Amino acid sequence: MGKAGIGPIRLEPVYKKAIWAGERLKKIRGLQEDGIGICREVCAYKGSENRVEEGQFKGCRIDQVIADYRRELMGPDDSGQLVRVAYMDTREDLSIQVHPNEEQAERIGDFEKSESWYILEADPGAYITAGVNCTDKATLRNAAESGDMEQYLVRIPVKAGDFAMIPAGLVHACGKDMLALEVGSFGGITYRLYDYGRGRPLDLDKGMEILDPSLRCELVHTQEKVPGVPRPLVRHRLFSADVLDVEGVWTLDGYEGYRILCCVEGACRIIWDGEEYPLPYTKTLLIPAGCGPVEIRGNARLLMAWKV
Structure with a gap:
């Protein structure tokens, strides 16, 4: 430790391939592999922990550092649940998903998964999916099963500098052709509702149970620069x-x-x-x-x- 305590910690990014991946992360980070859609920057969730890249804790999992230096690292937060941070680089739309709230997640031994997205880069015409325009879950399920769910999805145009809050229970997905930073809670449960015919399994029973069709998303626009003011x-x-x-x-x-x-x-x-x-x-x-x-x-x- 330095004289002031534990210094800044740089974590090793964890790269994940995705069928919807773009090429922005590959170019920005100088990666050799194609198809990298996710870069997990900060995560202490079990089985997905980042390791420390350099310094006194080099090679240690971040959850181990938290366990040994909880007060120095976390301050008054005694949960050990670091905020989760990851980049998403999209060439195609992500699958339509929903996450459980605290009560729903506790029933299966997990934690609420709410999240938010900051848009770093976006092509003209980019959008996110956030919400549905139908309150009847049976109708939504039939549409998902028949491959016709898109008519019920709320699309919101986005550009670089936009920020969206995605609470648990909101039907959502990042759209194609963007680079987004996801900042979210500690939970790890995702239910896929619709996948544009790509053949991956859906979780309609659980997903339809927890989704809230009344939820909506409002963007925060931050394109204007205000130096020195958080x-x-x-x-x-x-x-x-x-x-x-x-x-x-x-x-x-x-x-x-x-x-x-x-x-x-x-x-x-x-x-x-x-x-x-x-x-x-x-x-x-x-x-x-x-x-x-x-x-x-x-x-x-x-x-x-x-x-x-």
Whole structure:
């Protein structure tokens, strides 16, 4: 540890192939493999944990670090449930899905899965699916089974800088031709409702039971730059997020819990205890609760995520 406590933690990204993957992540990260659709940046969920990439905890799973240094890393949050962060790079529409809320997830021994999306890049005409225009679940199920569900899906146009909150129970999916950052709660249950005829199994019994056709999504538009002022994107009991534009120098201080910093535009450097941590486009750093002040230098837009 440095004199100020545990310093910033960089986790090894976990890359996952997907049939709907685009090529943005491959180009940005210089990857050799094709078909990478998901880049898991921060996750402590059982079986999906990231490992620490460098420093004193190099090679350790992040859940092990939390277990050994809970107060220093998590602050007042004693759950051990880090906010989950991942990139999605889409060439085709993702399957239509729904996630359980806290009560529903507890019945099967898991945790609520609510999430949100920040759009980094999007082609003209890009959209997300968020909600349905039919309140009758039997009608929705028949449409899913017959391959005709698209008529009931609510499509919302999006562009770079848009942010969408996707609560548990909302029927949803990222659309094609975009790069999105997903910030969400600790849970890991997904029920697939519709897959555009791609042949993967559906979870209609469980999915139809938990979906809430009354739920809707409202976008937050953040295209305007406001340097040096963190702007709230979402306040959920399981996760929060701000967007921050940095032009020059900005100091992150005065917080009790951890902060996850994701560079969603430009590039910057994080300075802590005399050490420098580069944070280029799409990269992520975990700032522990016991880290103390960190200085951010550069011209960048950061998404900051944490649990309240």
